[in-house]
Amino acid sequence: MAYRKTPAEVRRLEAAREHLIACATSVVAEVGWSQASVTAVADAAGIAAGSVYQHFPSKAALAVEVFRRAAGREVEVLGEVLAAPGDPVDRLGRGIRVFARRALENRGLAHALLAAPAEPAVGAERLDFRRRYRALFAAVVREGIAEGALPEQDGEITAAALTGAVGEVLVDPLGSPGGPTTEALLDELTALALRCAGAP
Amino acid sequence: MAYRKTPAEVRRLEAAREHLIACATSVVAEVGWSQASVTAVADAAGIAAGSVYQHFPSKAALAVEVFRRAAGREVEVLGEVLAAPGDPVDRLGRGIRVFARRALENRGLAHALLAAPAEPAVGAERLDFRRRYRALFAAVVREGIAEGALPEQDGEITAAALTGAVGEVLVDPLGSPGGPTTEALLDELTALALRCAGAP
DNA sequence: GGAAAGTCTGAATGGTGGTTCACTCCTTCC
DNA sequence: GGAAGGAGTGAACCACCATTCAGACTTTCC
Numbered sequence: 061m062a063y064r065k066t067p068a069e070v071r072r073l074e075a076a077r078e079h080l081i082a083c084a085t086s087v088v089a090e091v092g093w094s095q096a097s098v099t100a101v102a103d104a105a106g107i108a109a110g111s112v113y114q115h116f117p118s119k120a121a122l123a124v125e126v127f128r129r130a131a132g133r134e135v136e137v138l139g140e141v142l143a144a145p146g147d148p149v150d151r152l153g154r155g156i157r158v159f160a161r162r163a164l165e166n167r168g169l170a171h172a173l174l175a176a177p178a179e180p181a182v183g184a185e186r187l188d189f190r191r192r193y194r195a196l197f198a199a200v201v202r203e204g205i206a207e208g209a210l211p212e213q214d215g216e217i218t219a220a221a222l223t224g225a226v227g228e229v230l231v232d233p234l235g236s237p238g239g240p241t242t243e244a245l246l247d248e249l250t251a252l253a254l255r256c257a258g259a260p
Numbered sequence: 261m262a263y264r265k266t267p268a269e270v271r272r273l274e275a276a277r278e279h280l281i282a283c284a285t286s287v288v289a290e291v292g293w294s295q296a297s298v299t300a301v302a303d304a305a306g307i308a309a310g311s312v313y314q315h316f317p318s319k320a321a322l323a324v325e326v327f328r329r330a331a332g333r334e335v336e337v338l339g340e341v342l343a344a345p346g347d348p349v350d351r352l353g354r355g356i357r358v359f360a361r362r363a364l365e366n367r368g369l370a371h372a373l374l375a376a377p378a379e380p381a382v383g384a385e386r387l388d389f390r391r392r393y394r395a396l397f398a399a400v401v402r403e404g405i406a407e408g409a410l411p412e413q414d415g416e417i418t419a420a421a422l423t424g425a426v427g428e429v430l431v432d433p434l435g436s437p438g439g440p441t442t443e444a445l446l447d448e449l450t451a452l453a454l455r456c457a458g459a460p
Numbered sequence: 461g462g463a464a465a466g467t468c469t470g471a472a473t474g475g476t477g478g479t480t481c482a483c484t485c486c487t488t489c490c
Numbered sequence: 491g492g493a494a495g496g497a498g499t500g501a502a503c504c505a506c507c508a509t510t511c512a513g514a515c516t517t518t519c520c
Contacts, residue, residue, distance in 0.1 A: 065466085066518070073467090094380075098508060108469045110510075119508060177377040190432060211455075214440070214448050220432060221425030221452055228424025229417055232390060240414070248414050252421055255411075256456040265496085269487070273497085298478060308499045310480080319478060 077115045080105045084126050089168035093123065093178040120181040127182050131173055131189040134162065135196070142196050148204035149259045155200065156226060156253040157246055159193075163230045164242055174227045194219040201257055211258040222253055277315045280305045284326045289368035293323065293378040320381040327382050331373055331389040334362065335396070342396050348404035349459045355400065356426060356453040357446055359393075363430045364442055374427045394419040401457055411458040422453055 065073075083105035087096045098119050102109045116122040142155045163170035172178075173189065197219035204210035229249060240248065265273075283305040287296045298319050302309045316322040342355045363370035372378075373389065397419035404410035429449060440448065 069466090069517075097506090109508085110470065111468055113509070114467065177383065183377065187432065190428075213452070217429055217445070217448050218452060220429045221421075221449075221456070224424035224426070224428025225421030225456070226424070227428070228390070229420045232387065232420065245417070248417050249421075252413070252418060252456060255458050256421070256425070256452060258455050266488070269496095276497095297476090309478085310500065311498050313479070314497065 076107075080107070080112065080115055080122070081126055081129060084122060085130060085169070088123075088126055088172050088176075089166065092172060092176045093182060094176070096123075120179060123179060123182050124185055127173070127178075127185045127189075130169055131185070131192075134159075134173065135189070135192050137162065138193065139196055142200050147209070148200050148207060149209050149254065149257075152197070152200050152204065152257060152259075153250045153254055155197070156222065156250050160226055160230060160246055160249050161242075163226070164245070167230070171231055175231045190223055193223050197222050204257065204259070209259065213258060218257055221256060225249075225252065225256065276307075280307070280312065280315055280322070281325055281329060284322060285330060285369070288323075288326060288372050289366065292372060292376045293382060294376070296323075320379055323379060323382050324385055327373070327378075327385045327389075330369055331385070331392075334359075334373065335389070335392050337362065338393065339396055342400050347409070348400050348407060349409050349454065349457075352397070352400050352404065352457060352459075353450050353454055355397070356422065356450050360426055360430060360446055360449050361442075363426070364445070367430070371431055375431045390420075390423055393423045397422050404457065404459070409459065413458060418457055421456060425449075425452065425456065 080101070084096065084101045087101050087104050091100070098112055099109050101122070102112050112119070112122065116125065138155055138159055141158045142151050144151055144154075163174075173186070178186070194216065198215040201210060201213070201215040201218050205212060205215065226249060229245075280301070284296065284301045287301050287304050291300070298312055299309050301322070302312050312319070312322065316325070338355055338359055341358045342351050344351060344354075363374075373386070378386070394416065398415040401410060401413070401415040401418050405412060405415065426449060429445075
């Protein structure tokens with residue numbers, strides 16, 4: 061064996077991979093999955109198209125990685141807010157607010173995660189993502205019911221509705237033009253979500 | 261001029277076009293937009309691929325027509341229910357029920373209209389479709405507010421949320437397997453929607 | 461320094477699917 | 491009946507991308 065990867069070399073490769081993922085994420089957030097060709101992504105990362113295949117076996121694999129990273133961050137943040145100690149209804153409101161604020165702050169990415177047309181592999185990932193969101197919301201709703209703060213209801217359905225409602229409000233051009241300010245939109249959305257769950 | 265279209269001929273062409281649209285709609289409902297190739301649609305209609313271009317200038321034009329027809333029917337039905345005379349809150353509940361029931365009865369089509377990946381032209385049509393749905397719901401919500409039956413709120417946002425909520429609950433695999441019955445799901449969804457709008 | 465073993469490149473390859481077009485078949489009208 | 495012109499056909503065409511691969515360039519290790 062005349063070649064063993066030196067730690068520096070390993071780090072360099074790792075960094076290149078991360079850089080590629082980061083650039084791909086930007087491209088996707090800007091132009092959507094369908095326009096994010098291998099060439100476009102490679103160009104953005106400053107490498108040749110062929111080099112993408114040093115890091116990922118296929119375009120789909122890269123896309124899935126991009127999705128997982130971004131979605132994972134979101135789920136994690138939401139999970140922390142919802143799992144904090146305190147009144148379930150308060151936490152639900154704060155969770156909605158965080159979910160919505162983050163989406164509004166990075167609309168492109170939010171759109172990519174929630175709605176933008178994508179290849180099947182990413183679509184499957186997205187289902188999982190929504191399911192995880194749903195599970196988080198459902199848990200808090202159930203807690204609220206147990207405490208008597210929320211009326212009897214199917215937590216799963218309410219959770220799905222919350223995800224859908226926030227997604228719909230955000231994805232469509234409601235928040236951009238002459239519409240309400242971000243803060244007003246967040247207030248309205250939070251109030252709506254609490255009504256939706258049946259909070260007084 | 262040695263050829264003027266006879267009425268019978270015109271009717272025959274019209275029928276062929278309608279037949280093509282109907283078959284295309286079925287194909288789309290069954291396999292989604294992305295799998296509905298020109299060849300697949302033509303096969304379903306029993307004509308050659310090239311013949312599609314006798315009726316439509318491009319695949320996108322056919323897709324848009326298919327979408328418009330189906331979406332138009334839905335908007336019309338919902339519009340009738342929501343515009344009926346009577347208590348706004350009642351009408352809202354009935355509207356949600358109709359929206360949801362129709363979607364559950366033809367899941368494939370509902371999925372195609374609401375969520376399935378599609379080419380940009382169809383995507384644009386879909387935005388319009390959702391906007392029309394929103395406008396219908398928003399009008400009823402505003403009526404409810406004016407009558408004092410619903411609390412103060414931004415009708416547009418509530419309407420968007422209702423659309424998103426119903427869509428999310430329906431599109432994802434919530435209603436198919438061991439989940440609740442259709443009727444139970446409809447009840448739950450209606451209750452949720454009314455809570456969402458702030459009905460007592 | 462130089463051989464071995466990578467990494468990187470980007471033009472060529474291949475598959476997919478919408479669109480075209482030369483041709484056949486059918487309807488109209490004299 | 492037959493000329494004129496539209497409708498229908500389906501194989502060929504073409505554009506678009508993901509993917510590959512032979513060669514150029516780099517790094518490792520003796």
